Amino acid sequence: MVIRKPNKVSVAILGAACLAWTLTGCSGTNGNAGPSSPSAPSSSQASVEPSASPEASASAGPKQIAEGRPVTLSVDLHGWMPTLNKEATPENPNVFQSTQVIADEFMKLHPNVTIEWARTKPVGGLQNEVAEWLTTQVAAGTAPAITFTWGNAYQERGWYESLSADLDTPNEYMPGNEKWRELFPDYLMTHRELVDAHQNLVAIPFALYSGPPTGYYINKDLFAKYGLQPPKTWAEQFEVAKTFKENGIIPFAPWGFFKKIELSHWNIQFSVGPAYAGAIMDKTDYNKDGQIELAENIRAVKQGLYSPLEHEYAKEVYTELKKFYKDFLSPGWQDTDYTKLWNEGKVAMKEEGVWALPAENGNMERQFEFGLIPPPLVTEFAAKDIEPLKIEFTEKGPFQPGPDLSLNVLKPVVENNPDLREAAIAFLKFLTLPENVSMAVVEQGAALGAVRGSEIPPLLNDWMNNQFPIVPKANWPGAFTDEQSVLMHKEFELWVLDKSSDETFFKKINDIQQKSADAAITNMKIDTAGW
Template sequence: MKGKLLKGIFLILVVGLIGSTVLAAENVKLNFFFYKQEISDQLKEMAAAFSKTHPNITIDLEMVPNDSMAVLRSRMASGQAPEIIQLQSYAAVFEFAQAGWLLDLTKEPVLAKVAGNTKTAVTYKGKVYALPMDVAGIGIIYNKDIFKKYQLQPPTTFNQLRAVCNTLKKNKITPFASMFKVNWSLGHFLSMAHTTLAGSKVLPWIAAMNEGKASFADPVNTAELFKLLDFYKANSDPKAAEFDWNEQQAAFAKGEAAMMVQGLWSYGAAIGTNPKLNCGFIPFPCSNNAKNNKLFADVDSTLAVAASASPEKIKAAKTFLEWLATPEAIKIWVEKCKLVPTFKGADVSKMDAPFQDLVGYLNSGKTNPWAFSMYPVAAFEDAAKNGAQEYIFGRKSAKQVIQYFDETWRKAVKK
């Protein structure tokens, strides 16, 4: 009898231990690494909403807005990879996929829910390595009320833009709210201008650069390109060298500046400061031929899963990606993040006017691809961003920027 009692107690203990182990295994914590500082609060809301329906999965958010690729490379190479990774489309995804750092998501059901043409930005050697999340544009966000006050029309050519800036300055309005203290926005500007001036030559040029047979100078008139940077600087706040994200957004939101050259993701931050802002969104007109001035638009951010994650964390991360396609998640993405989602059938009809402008350009085919996302990562992160900033600060000549860009690209493709 005593033996049976002891045996029963032993079985209860074993079952209890197994049960507690299973429960512990079901509670998973995921590290979500992201660079989009403008949606940090919204991602917290999204993570909380997900955890309400999936209480066994906790998402820890980690924001690294500047030099995120350098930080990520170090983490991935040292075996400290975050489970969920926000990556820029195209080259960043391709680089990490080639290194073996990303999980193959090709057969995941959530991929069937995104627009087919967005998958190109995350497909490497026939396999899909990330979930394309949003389509964004980079151009001029302008204050419609300021334009109306001074009887200005949205410019469609460079000469018209010059005239707009002259009128604004005569009325003591800064044309552009700019930020030169950090380099990434200037990198976008340089690539946007280069792509617009290159036009249909841009994709063949990228292929030739990858083969070591071209230069940054080849598809464009470089004098014209760098004059655009000079023009941008001349029509920005004299203190733009001291301005970071917060200062740029504040200047635009307060009406101190009439325009800002930014991605549409920044609109949410601006109206967060001033909900009464009445804005529009147009291409930066680099050319005097209006037909050549297309909106710089493409897949922006993507979400990938670390291949090195444990099986239970991979399962949890896939659950999160699948949840992102739900109406609840899409609503947060559209209404709170103020981003145009890639998911089929997503309702963007209630988004503000600048987003309707973006959708209009997308639907009419009046867009240029984000060529910078197709550069080798170092060519954009180091050469384009740093090169543009150092030119603005007078530390590099146009010739030196071109040489720096070409050398960086060659080194990247030789690796």
């Protein structure tokens, strides 16, 4: 038997911090790169100096949980769940065991705690699918105590336990640590995806995107054949697509889970939204902290700053998104499985998460050399009431990358069960030890650790040596409630299909945003004094 060596990956980097509309489908699934048998984690950290010196008040080692009473802790790590198979097989080629090793070590330290994995979750599904699953679990009393929900994506439901006070306590598993929060870079403790509308931290970061969460995987052979350069801008990708279409090549394959026309596509999160939202940050960053939090976006909606009835730039946002569906995607894209076509070299670019890099690097079916580029950003505006962004670049590495895996503690599960809450916080502390984070990200292969001193996966070495653009931490808002989001997607679909006029669409979008902003203010008890 001949073992084919995987093609070498060529990575073009122009990454960005995670700038989400409402992040759908992100937090990578497990690849098969990395160590096949990770070593067991320790309960202390020797290779990373604690940021606080040992004091009498600092951590003196792990304490007994729940005074020894039995506790069953249900945990959802989304795409970072350990695989059931411990060895690769043709049917199940992906193996990921780091988080199981970490859990086993934790249970050795705390034999009264049993960790169970929440394996019924639709990992890989969109946010509305996960929301439906989680709603059912909460109602049935079977929801996991620890779960992944894209940071604060469901905060209007009142599901999140505030973790701010816990972060000010020592991490007992790291000798000398005085405050758990000191293990993390400062910017993460106020990251807009991890805090609620009242600035309570509601999600603990575990892994970060290694720049942009998603990218375009490109067929380098096709680009070379037709003398084309990978697109760096939104406008360039349409020009490239035109050439490929003229030569019978499928220019672009959307992510496999995107099967319908909707506004939550990745292009508004990483290509279109950041450009326009960033260009008006002088008006929307009310507290001048350099990022647009949820409450600020709601306030800006109420003031009409995102209204297509009041601003040409707002109309242009939706027009560019419509153009993506009308002019960029190929006919029949919703019903096409692009996997075989990609492997056969018939697709020029495909959209996928950066988390899929290890799997693509080991793809034995692919018949060409591939590269990876970030989602092309809008750099030119036709609207006259806005100035385009001036992008600066880092010297090396991504600028403050955003959360990939962040974990919530669900209030409905733990609020009347202090033993379970204690176990959940203890496991999160143990999970976020630098050596434990390192083991997981090295095995996963395409993410960065969220704690100081964690290792960089070898597959990312070239990636991390490149310059990255510093993109403003702003996103173009959709609707702020599930009900209004469904309506917004439907109106957009009708408009793209030419079943609704521009005038009708823009009016309905404005009405939906305003109604959802009012609902969010009420549901989240946002103080609007001074607005």
